Amino acid sequence: MDQIQHKFVTIDDLKLHIAEVGNGPNVVVFLHGFPEIWYTWRHQMIALADAGFRAIAPDYRGYGLSDPPLQPDKASFSDLLRDLLAILDSLALSKVFLVAKDFGARPAHLFSILHPERVLGVVTLGVPYIPPSPSAYHKYLPEGFYILRWREPGRAEADFGRFDAKTVVRNVYILFSRSEIPIAQENQEIMDLVEPNTPLPAWFSEEDLATYGALYEKSGFRTALQIPYRSFGEEFNLPDPVVKVPALVIMGGKDYFLKFPGIEDLIKSEKAKEFVPNLEVTFIPEGTHFVQEQFPAEVNQLILDFLAKHT
Numbered sequence: 001m002d003q004i005q006h007k008f009v010t011i012d013d014l015k016l017h018i019a020e021v022g023n024g025p026n027v028v029v030f031l032h033g034f035p036e037i038w039y040t041w042r043h044q045m046i047a048l049a050d051a052g053f054r055a056i057a058p059d060y061r062g063y064g065l066s067d068p069p070l071q072p073d074k075a076s077f078s079d080l081l082r083d084l085l086a087i088l089d090s091l092a093l094s095k096v097f098l099v100a101k102d103f104g105a106r107p108a109h110l111f112s113i114l115h116p117e118r119v120l121g122v123v124t125l126g127v128p129y130i131p132p133s134p135s136a137y138h139k140y141l142p143e144g145f146y147i148l149r150w151r152e153p154g155r156a157e158a159d160f161g162r163f164d165a166k167t168v169v170r171n172v173y174i175l176f177s178r179s180e181i182p183i184a185q186e187n188q189e190i191m192d193l194v195e196p197n198t199p200l201p202a203w204f205s206e207e208d209l210a211t212y213g214a215l216y217e218k219s220g221f222r223t224a225l226q227i228p229y230r231s232f233g234e235e236f237n238l239p240d241p242v243v244k245v246p247a248l249v250i251m252g253g254k255d256y257f258l259k260f261p262g263i264e265d266l267i268k269s270e271k272a273k274e275f276v277p278n279l280e281v282t283f284i285p286e287g288t289h290f291v292q293e294q295f296p297a298e299v300n301q302l303i304l305d306f307l308a309k310h311t
Contacts, residue, residue: 001042001046003021003049004019004020004021004042004045004046005019005020005021006018006019006020006065007020008065009086009087009090009091011082011083011086011087011090012082012083012086014061014066014067014068014069015066015067016058016059016060016061016067016083016087017038017058017059017064017065017066018038018056018057018058018059018087018091019038019039019045019057019058020054020055020056020057021045021046021049021054021055022045022048022049022050022052022053022054022055023054024049024052024053024054025054026052026053026054026097026120026307026311027053027054027055027056027093027095027096027097028048028053028054028055028056028096028097028098028099028303028307029056029057029058029084029087029088029093029096029097029098029099030044030045030055030056030057030099030100030101031058031060031084031098031100031101031104031105031107031108032057032059032060032063032100032101032102032104033100033101033102033103033104033126033127034102034103034172034224034228035168035169035172035173035176035212035216035224036102036212037059037063037064037065037212037215037216038057038058038059038064039064039208039211039212039215040101040290040292040293041055041057041099041101041292043292043293043296043299043300044099044292044296044299044300044303045057047296047300047303047304048300048303048304051304053307056087056091056096058083058084058087059215060080060083060223060227061075061079061080061083061223062075062219062222062223062224062226062227063215063219063223063224064215064218064219065215065218065219066219068219068220068222068223069223072222072223072226073222073226073230074226075223075226075227075231076226076227076234077106077107077110077227077228077231077234077236078234078236079227080107080227081107081110081111081114084107084111085111085115085118088118093118095117095118095120096118096119096120097119097120097121097122097123097307097310098111098112098119098121098122098123099122099124099125099303100122100123100124100125100127101124101125101126101127101292102125102126102127102289103127103227103228104124105124105125105126105127105128105129106127106132106228108122108124109122109124109129109243109247109276110132110236110238112243112244112245112247113238113239113240113241113242113243113244114238114239116244116245119245120245120246120310120311121245121246121247121248121306121307121310122243122245122246122247122248123247123248123249123250123302123303123306124247124248124250125249125250125251125291125292125299126250126251126252126255126257126289126291127249127257128249128251128266128267128272128276128281129243129247129272129275129276130266131238131241131275132234132235132236132241134233135232135233136261137261140261141181141183141261142183143186144183144184144185144186144188145181145182145183146175146181146182146183146184146190147229147232149184149189149190150190150225150229150230151229151230151232153230155189156190156221156225156229157221157222157225158189159189159190159191160191160221162191163191164213164217165213165216165217165221166209166210166212166213166214166216166217167213168191168221169209169212169213169216170194170200170209170213171193171194173200173201173204173209173212173290174194174198174200174201175190175193175194176256176288176289176290177201177204177288177289177290177294178256178288179254179255179256179259179288180256180259181256181259182256201288201290201294203290203293203294203295204293208293241275242275242276242277243275243276243279244277244278245278246278246306246309247276247278247279247280248279248280248281248282248302248303248306249267249272249279249280249281249282250282250283250291250299250302250303251267251281251282251283251284251287251291252284252286252287252288252289252290252291252294253283253284253285253286253287254285254286254287254288255287255288255289255291256288256289257289267281268281280306282302284298284299
């Protein structure tokens with residue numbers, strides 16, 4: 001971890017934090033999900049740097065050490081796309097690989113569609129490419145589904161506000177490490193789905209939790225609730241919704257996201273290749289939603305194999 005350097009770039013008058021290691025000619029940019037920040041990629045960054053790559057992991061605006069947007073309730077995925085382009089330009093990076101987790105898959109895929117000349121390939125963990133469309137979760141999942149709850153203005157703020165940031169991150173890590181979708185009862189909040197004495201996953205240490213907790217103590221959850229949960233309905237003027245760069249999806253076999261309507265069928269059939277023709281899909285059978293932290297050696301090798309094919 002001591003090898004990882006930290007810097008800030010200024011974009012739209014916001015200081016965005018970037019973690020970086022390695023100095024190879026080929027560059028990999030890591031995009032995190034929620035409840036993560038750059039630190040979620042610590043194992044991958046070191047492994048790629050040791051293999052001769054330059055690894056860069058930003059905190060999105062409003063996450064971790066990056067400044068919050070001036071109007072967090074108006075933040076959008078489009079902001080993340082503009083930030084990514086500005087980061088590449090500010091670091092004079094002409095073409096990179098993108099590795100993304102969870103909702104980070106959306107900006108990674110969209111960026112490859114909008115700026116294919118800047119992307120060598122895309123690796124996503126836990127989430128395949130799903131062309132943007134109006135959210136339909138309310139049609140298939142009950143009112144207590146965590147995304148529906150977190151989309152509701154004020155609901156998550158009140159729920160999270162009962163605890164310190166470290167406890168919120170702890171609870172979300174435990175919930176998202178299970179193989180079932182987090183769904184609360186009518187008289188229950190999402191945070192109540194985790195008993196206080198529930199242990200952390202074996203691969204996630206108290207030190208890791210303290211690092212996340214401190215960073216969310218700084219940033220809060222306001223922007224994190226806006227992007228992604230309250231921005232899923234955003235429209236994009238895509239010239240063509242097809243991802244044409246090489247792509248790899250790494251899924252945990254026990255990832256709760258596989259229980260989302262239509263997802264397992266999409267990933268395990270040929271349907272996914274309709275929108276990502278040059279796609280590989282691989283499963284880590286015992287993996288959950290956090291395969292990059294749970295099975296870092298396996299994930300590192302899968303990423304390195306993909307990079308070797310397309311460098």
